[in-house]
Amino acid sequence: MTYTLYGMAGSLYTARARSYMRVNAVPFTEVKAGSEEFTGTIVPQIRRWIIPVVETPDGAIIQDGADIIDHLDGAGFSKHPIYPDDPHVLAVAHLFELFGSHGLLRAAMHYRWNFDDVNLPFLRDTFRDVLPTGLPEEAEEAAFLHASGRMRKAAQLFGVNPDTYALVEESYQQFLALMERHLRTHPFILGGHPTIADYGLIGAMYAHLGRDPAPLHLMQTTAPSVFRWVERMNMAETFVDARVANAGDALFAGADLPGTLTAIMEFIAEDYLGEISAHVEHTNAWLGEHGEIETGSPTNNKSMKSGIGLAPFNWRGASIATVVIPYRFWLLQRLQDAVERQSASDQAAINTLFDKHGLAPMLSLRTARRIERKDNQEVWGAAV
Structure with a gap:
């Protein structure tokens, strides 16, 4: 009854699927995307090299974080409903899913690829996940430079260049401060348990911004409540924080949402x-x-x-x-x-x-x- 997750430790979209699987105690083994198993067996079936991919116990292949989460939710793994019953809160959940998956890409790519003095040794090791096993050191370095070079070009396509570096940092630090205010009094984005809103945000907030050394330091030193949320989104245990212990498992309801949440919504609009x-x-x-x-x-x-x-x-x-x-x-x-x-x-x-x-x-x-x-x-x- 074990699932297989094909992905990468530093992959934004793998982090989304992995978070759901960890929080909801889905039995799974993670296999790196550079493995022969993935490139030789899975890629031919999905007809492109892309992660994450999950193979179910009965051999079905599912690609894409949202589809993976929906499949596992449909299989009964969710400890709590990931799609809120309240219509207002459900709409907000999908808003955060969209923004988390793509609205944080500039910050994710900037803080990964423009801080080489801090990040580069860590990234060299992380990118082994997408490289074939057993490469000689020289070939491994060449493969990393090729893969990282593609990602640096992708960062530019997402709007990250020397003219926007300061704006990206201004934007992200504003978002981080808003998240810190909200998560100091609420354990998850929409209240007492994680929803598709949290699983949308966690990809960028963990894989890039809460794991790479430079943005990790920024998060831990300026937004500790956000970092604690990142931790909660990567563990199966139910962790009760004394500051939010009275929240219970309930989600927000109705249009009268907390001001700390609507402030983030207004940031998304801007x-x-x-x-x-x-x-x-x-x-x-x-x-x-x-x-x-x-x-x-x-x-x-x-x-x-x-x-x-x-x-x-x-x-x-x-x-x-x-x-x-x-x-x-x-x-x-x-x-x-x-x-x-x-x-x-x-x-x-x-x-x-x-x-x-x-x-x-x-x-x-x-x-x-x-x-x-x-x-x-x-x-x-x-x-x-």
Whole structure:
């Protein structure tokens, strides 16, 4: 009954799936993505090199953190509901899932790749997870330089360059301070137990920002409550903190959310809404020029190799352009679909809540074609 997780210790998206598996005591073995088992057996089945991947005890292959978590949730592993029952809080959970998975990429990539004097020895060791076992030292160094070079280029595609370094640090440190205020009195993002909001955030907040030496030091010294949350999100034990012991397991309910939480929502509106809006606009223009794309055809994965290009927008007073990743639209659809399943009165209340905190466009932004997932990859759906 043991699952196999193929991934990397330093991988943002592996961290998301691993966190769920650890917190919910899923029996699993983790195998590095550089293994012959992964490259020789798993990659041919999913037709691309991408992590994380889980192999179930009956041999099924599942790629993508959200799909992995949903599969395990459906199998009954969740100790507590990961999708809140309250319609308002469910919408907020999906908002954090989207932002955590992609809105923190600039910070994650900057703090990993632009602090070589502190990070580099650790990263050299961590990247052995994606290298073939048994490489000679010289070949291992060459492979690391190749892999890390690709990631440094990816950082630039996410908007990280010398002109934005200070802005990235300003943005992340503001976010970290808001998270610290919230987590000093609440054990998890939406109250007393982890939800899809926490599993969305933990990828960047653990794999890059809570594990690499430079940002780890920043987190431990300026946001200790955030660091303690990162620890809680990587253990199966139920840990009771005296400061939040009265919270119990309950989640927040209704539109009257704690001010510490709505402050983070307003940060997301300020920091990420412009980017996702620009990506939707750019994609709709691109789709208008490519009417030949067939329903069900791949979107060219969620990586920096996306064929859609770069979308320009204004971020913190700077004009930047970032790579358009169709997978983000699938996560955005999860938010919108969750809202549309609610009653008319609840939908109106959610719209009011999001509008109050500057997030109303998140509920209406749509690409001209949906993104679907089929056979472990993203494909273009029908026109909406």
